[in-house]
Amino acid sequence: MARTSEDYAGAIRALLPRGRVWQAETGGGQQSLILALAQQWARLDADATEVLDQSLPGSNLDLITEWEESLGLPDPCAGEDATIEQRAAQVLARFVGGGGQSRSFFTSYAAALGFEISITAISPFRVETSTVETPLYDEDWLFVWVVTVLSNTGGLSTDVLVCEFEALKPAHTYVLFQ
Structure with missing residues (x-):
């Protein structure tokens, strides 16, 4: 499950050093930087989660050739005329x-x-x-x-x-x- 930008913003704030200089003011430059970083990391997290979900064997037919290479397929078992769905099942x-x-x-x-x-x-x-x-x-x-x-x-x-x-x-x- 992908984390949200609020999750990342909270994590960044928790990692900041303590002291007067590091106090995040609402609408200040530091707060804006934290929110921008958090939004970018949340986008990267969502993209990575989507790629992983779609790259599992048989779930993304665009990657079937790569999975076949990794698993030593196609082999003589399925023959030359196997459909993409049959190849995915074998993968x-x-x-x-x-x-x-x-x-x-x-x-x-x-x-x-x-x-x-x-x-x-x-x-x-x-x-x-x-x-x-x-x-x-x-x-x-x-x-x-x-x-x-x-x-x-x-x-x-x-x-x-x-x-x-x-x-x-x-x-x-x-x-x-x-």
């Missing part, structure tokens, strides 16, 4: 998706791309704990997880999600998409 997903290996990380990452997903881990059959209805998977399936796409509101192809997950998943695991 935002890359920016907020700093890394993780949990289901919640991958679910949130997919949500940033516009996908609602569920993730199922495959467990091998265990005589002591498995039931008759449990599928017969062996130990090789221990590192497999299944992603089910429930909805896609971002307009990106599911291929983008597959490509992103392949790049982000732990190296020893396999992802199957349904």
Whole structure:
């Protein structure tokens, strides 16, 4: 939130040395200088706040190319025909998706791309704990997880999600998409 000129004027007055010479008289030269400085700093503060608000990933489409450069995009995941909105979604997903290996990380990452997903881990059959209805998977399936796409509101192809997950998943695991 940008500070006002009154905020800056109060701060300047609080920093002035004490004494008869430094007493600000209403309408005097010192008071006019304080108000002029405060107005300029308030303008700079408002401009900086606006630039920061508009430069966040995905919020200012004019800066999408700079964000893509910083995040190693565009990559093969989105392809050559991605719209500006799809590119912005991918920038935002890359920016907020700093890394993780949990289901919640991958679910949130997919949500940033516009996908609602569920993730199922495959467990091998265990005589002591498995039931008759449990599928017969062996130990090789221990590192497999299944992603089910429930909805896609971002307009990106599911291929983008597959490509992103392949790049982000732990190296020893396999992802199957349904």
